[in-house]
Amino acid sequence: MRPFWLALLPLLAACNSTPSAVQEGTEARVTDKSAADTSQLPAPDTTRAAAASTQSDTLVSVQQTHAFSQPDYKPDVFRLVLRGPSVLEGAATFTITTAAGEVIFRETLSAAELEAPMVYEMKTATVTPAEREAFVRRRMNEFFRASSFSSPAVVASAPYPAGPDAPDRAAWDDLRKRTKSIRFTYLVGKEDRRSIAWSPLQKQVIHL
Structure with missing residues (x-):
């Protein structure tokens, strides 16, 4: 009969790999969200600058x-x-x-x-x-x-x-x-x- 601790090795290996996989997935989603937010920013407003230069x-x-x-x-x-x-x-x-x-x-x-x-x-x-x-x-x-x-x-x-x-x-x-x-x-x-x-x-x- 195999020792009890040998039977637990596969389970321990799976548990050790899970946090790494979740962390990588989270980082990828955060990067994608930042890129999406940047693309939705409004174009720079140059109206005020033009008005200021006209009066200056x-x-x-x-x-x-x-x-x-x-x-x-x-x-x-x-x-x-x-x-x-x-x-x-x-x-x-x-x-x-x-x-x-x-x-x-x-x-x-x-x-x-x-x-x-x-x-x-x-x-x-x-x-x-x-x-x-x-x-x-x-x-x-x-x-x-x-x-x-x-x-x-x-x-x-x-x-x-x-x-x-x-x-x-x-x-x-x-x-x-x-x-x-x-x-x-x-x-x-x-x-x-x-x-x-x-x-x-x-x-x-x-x-x-």
């Missing part, structure tokens, strides 16, 4: 509210925003936005156009980049000064400015009758002085 190049921003398109209602927002790699290499966007949020005027001015009038203030033959930058910033800060607005936009006795850049005659004559209309005047470059007004007849901003 804003160098100078000037804003002023003033009656313009609707003198008897709410004032419009006049805004000048300079963007670019530097103050002397940027471009400024001039916009007029109504109280309802509608942009009724947009124009782009280069930093060079803002800087150009500095030639009339120079006391030496040359100026430093820091002085040039300071002048551009001052020009922007004074862009919407009170003296740049006047009313009426066109006085009743003003003659029609004939020429290739003359405004629409009907819109001009209509503004001559509107005593509450408002004109905004600004300088581009050294001597290009421009005036604009809201034309109720054409429902848009026109150059005067």
